[in-house]
Amino acid sequence: MNWRTLLDELVTAGHLTPAASEAAAGALRDPTRNPPAVPWMVRVMVGIGAWIAGCFGLGSVLMCLGLLIDAPGSLLVTTAGLFLLATSVAVRLATPRLFLGQLALSVGAAGQLLIGGGLVDSALSIGGHALVWVVLSTALVLIHPDPVQRFVSTVVGISSLGVVFQQALPIAAGELTLAVTCALLLAATFAPEADLPARVSAMRAPLRLGLVVSLLLTTLGGEAAAVLGELYDSAIPRFSLAPLVLGVALLVAYWRVLAAYGRGLASEPGALAIVTTVLLGALGQGRPGLLGALLALLVSFVARDKVAIGLSTAFLVGFGVHFYYDLDLSLWTKSGVLVGSGVVLLAVRAWLHHRRFLTEGA
Amino acid sequence: MTDPLDGPVVAAVLHRLHDDRLIGPEALRHGAAQLDAPPEPAAWAVFVDRLLLFLGAALVLAGAVYFFAYNWDALGRFLQMGMLLVAIVAAAAAAWGRLDRPVGQALLLGATVLVGPLLGVFGTTYQTGADPYGLFLAWSALTLAWAVIARLPALWILQVVLWNVSLLLYWEQVVADSFFERGVTPYLLAASINGAAWLVWEGGRRAGAAWMAGRWAPRTLLLGALVPIVSTTCVWILDDLDTDYALGPALLLVVLVAAYAVGRWLLLDRGLLAMAATALIVVTSTVLGKVAMEIADDAGDSFLMVFLFAVCGLTVAAKVAAASWWLTHLQPVGDTQEAA
Numbered sequence: 001m002n003w004r005t006l007l008d009e010l011v012t013a014g015h016l017t018p019a020a021s022e023a024a025a026g027a028l029r030d031p032t033r034n035p036p037a038v039p040w041m042v043r044v045m046v047g048i049g050a051w052i053a054g055c056f057g058l059g060s061v062l063m064c065l066g067l068l069i070d071a072p073g074s075l076l077v078t079t080a081g082l083f084l085l086a087t088s089v090a091v092r093l094a095t096p097r098l099f100l101g102q103l104a105l106s107v108g109a110a111g112q113l114l115i116g117g118g119l120v121d122s123a124l125s126i127g128g129h130a131l132v133w134v135v136l137s138t139a140l141v142l143i144h145p146d147p148v149q150r151f152v153s154t155v156v157g158i159s160s161l162g163v164v165f166q167q168a169l170p171i172a173a174g175e176l177t178l179a180v181t182c183a184l185l186l187a188a189t190f191a192p193e194a195d196l197p198a199r200v201s202a203m204r205a206p207l208r209l210g211l212v213v214s215l216l217l218t219t220l221g222g223e224a225a226a227v228l229g230e231l232y233d234s235a236i237p238r239f240s241l242a243p244l245v246l247g248v249a250l251l252v253a254y255w256r257v258l259a260a261y262g263r264g265l266a267s268e269p270g271a272l273a274i275v276t277t278v279l280l281g282a283l284g285q286g287r288p289g290l291l292g293a294l295l296a297l298l299v300s301f302v303a304r305d306k307v308a309i310g311l312s313t314a315f316l317v318g319f320g321v322h323f324y325y326d327l328d329l330s331l332w333t334k335s336g337v338l339v340g341s342g343v344v345l346l347a348v349r350a351w352l353h354h355r356r357f358l359t360e361g362a
Numbered sequence: 363m364t365d366p367l368d369g370p371v372v373a374a375v376l377h378r379l380h381d382d383r384l385i386g387p388e389a390l391r392h393g394a395a396q397l398d399a400p401p402e403p404a405a406w407a408v409f410v411d412r413l414l415l416f417l418g419a420a421l422v423l424a425g426a427v428y429f430f431a432y433n434w435d436a437l438g439r440f441l442q443m444g445m446l447l448v449a450i451v452a453a454a455a456a457a458w459g460r461l462d463r464p465v466g467q468a469l470l471l472g473a474t475v476l477v478g479p480l481l482g483v484f485g486t487t488y489q490t491g492a493d494p495y496g497l498f499l500a501w502s503a504l505t506l507a508w509a510v511i512a513r514l515p516a517l518w519i520l521q522v523v524l525w526n527v528s529l530l531l532y533w534e535q536v537v538a539d540s541f542f543e544r545g546v547t548p549y550l551l552a553a554s555i556n557g558a559a560w561l562v563w564e565g566g567r568r569a570g571a572a573w574m575a576g577r578w579a580p581r582t583l584l585l586g587a588l589v590p591i592v593s594t595t596c597v598w599i600l601d602d603l604d605t606d607y608a609l610g611p612a613l614l615l616v617v618l619v620a621a622y623a624v625g626r627w628l629l630l631d632r633g634l635l636a637m638a639a640t641a642l643i644v645v646t647s648t649v650l651g652k653v654a655m656e657i658a659d660d661a662g663d664s665f666l667m668v669f670l671f672a673v674c675g676l677t678v679a680a681k682v683a684a685a686s687w688w689l690t691h692l693q694p695v696g697d698t699q700e701a702a
Contacts, residue, residue: 261400
């Protein structure tokens with residue numbers, strides 16, 4: 001939906017007078033009040049540039065500390081990092097100007113690298129280290145207005161949370177991390193926009209993309225853990241209940257999507273979705289990859305996020321390749337399984353066309 | 363100039379209008395409800411259809427590959443070649459008349475890919491002693507007609523990939539004495555091929571070829587040109603302007619001018635311009651870093667190095683900010699279109 005259509009609807013519904021609609025249109029056309037959106041490739045360039053500049057800044061600060069103090073302790077380095085980070089947040093909040101915002105991002109990146117270096121040198125345990133990053137990342141997501149920083153902090157925060165769970169409760173670390181990630185992702189995707197205050201609404205898109213990436217990375221970790229566990233027969237967690245966690249998350253997602261069209265889980269599309277999920281979960285043999293990628297793809301499509309859709313599709317294909325490659329079957333049997341699977345999917349597609357589920361407008 | 367009213371509704375702007383008292387709470391709720399609206403059923407239909415087609419076709423193709431892998435040694439050479447040939451002909455025939463649809467395009471791409479293994483089996487059956495680069499060159503030559511007839515961007519990108527691989531293998535096997543003596547010349551030649559292909563593509567799009575209107579293929583070609591050229595230029599800078607790498611900066615200048623001309627004047631393509639801007643930022647940052655290190659080394663002053671490092675960081679930030687401001691505020695010139 002574009003602004004023109006929305007303003008017409010608001011006038012028709014009586015929520016806006018024609019004069020108020022003209023005033024709003026004028027504000028939308030004013031580049032000082034409504035700056036143009038930053039294209040995604042420019043955001044990628046800005047993000048990379050910020051970290052490069054941050055490395056220069058980090059090098060500068062470290063050399064300075066090394067010259068001024070013989071052996072700067074971890075506390076001094078961490079404090080310097082926190083100071084730079086706080087400066088970054090303050091500057092970014094104070095002004096939306098592009099150069100200062102870019103500079104703030106770079107200074108913040110240098111600050112985070114310093115904090116990381118200081119913590120590594122400290123007496124904190126791995127769990128304590130990770131907990132600090134969970135708290136710091138959460139604060140940055142809530143306070144820092146830059147979407148690139150929010151995305152990075154989301155991924156760092158979820159990864160650190162996984163480490164905290166791994167230290168505190170290794171037997172269920174993977175499942176707990178997945179549960180938290182899925183819960184936040186579903187909330188970020190399906191929370192009604194009308195109920196969100198402006199500050200929360202602004203963090204929704206980068207938070208959701210960060211959670212999709214975190215979900216995909218966590219399921220990748222689960223797949224890797226399954227392979228390593230088989231190779232080394234060690235105490236590496238196997239993510240045994242991960243398919244259950246992801247299955248529940250998928251059911252919630254199906255329920256919310258179908259509800260938006262006035263349907264329930266008991267409808268034909270709902271039943272087909274549930275059967276697909278159960279089959280994938282059974283086929284996955286306890287590995288979270290296929291279900292995790294499917295959930296990521298579903299929420300990305302609902303959110304109309306092309307970058308997330310591309311990433312999720314790539315991971316789905318990757319996990320599919322790994323699943324079939326890892327089957328303990330002869331090449332002959334494996335070829336039959338592959339062809340059979342492909343034929344089933346194509347047959348389902350043909351059936352959906354026959355039932356007109358895939359007819360435009362159906 | 364694009365009217366902002368034709369742009370998509372964005373939550374942040376909706377809230378800003380409310381905060382500026384230009385719309386009331388009911389209007390805000392109405393707008394927010396529109397943002398919550400899920401994709402249209404037709405969009406779901408296309409999504410599920412393409413996903414099932416892509417995954418189903420990929421699985422069947424993979425199964426066929428595993429079948430051949432299992433039985434390969436047991437099959438005679440002529441049977442191996444025969445089966446590949448039948449698969450190629452069947453896929454190409456099935457694609458005929460369907461090239462305007464994803465099914466037909468996937469079939470022709472599959473047929474093109476299978477020509478490679480066919481040539482591989484042919485090469486092992488008839489031991490001609492030819493170098494491997496010949497296989498990729500023959501692969502390209504045999505499938506060129508399909509790329510011309512089908513007018514599919516994916517087939518043309520595959521052609522360019524085959525040209526690149528042929529060139530690099532030819533250089534390694536025929537021109538250079540060993541892998542480590544290749545130097546940068548073959549990479550710059552490959553970059554030149556990719557750059558020329560990109561310019562031809564843009565010319566074709568400008569001439570009105572509808573199948574060339576998509577932007578992923580020309581952007582991929584430009585990326586294939588920029589990466590080796592920028593890498594060589596950075597080495598030239600860091601290696602005290604060694605003349606062995608001097609072609610890199612010369613080609614970089616040509617490519618940057620061309621990218622600006624195409625992306626700014628012929629078609630407003632922020633993707634092309636962002637790539638060119640990133641290339642320029644990387645190269646100028648390398649120059650600054652090199653100069654800073656040399657000044658500090660010559661002066662023997664560590665605090666000067668600290669200062670210069672900080673300056674380098676500031677300049678990178680300033681360059682990126684300037685580039686992103688420019689890219690965000692660009693408007694089409696005259697009646698030029700804006701690329702999606």
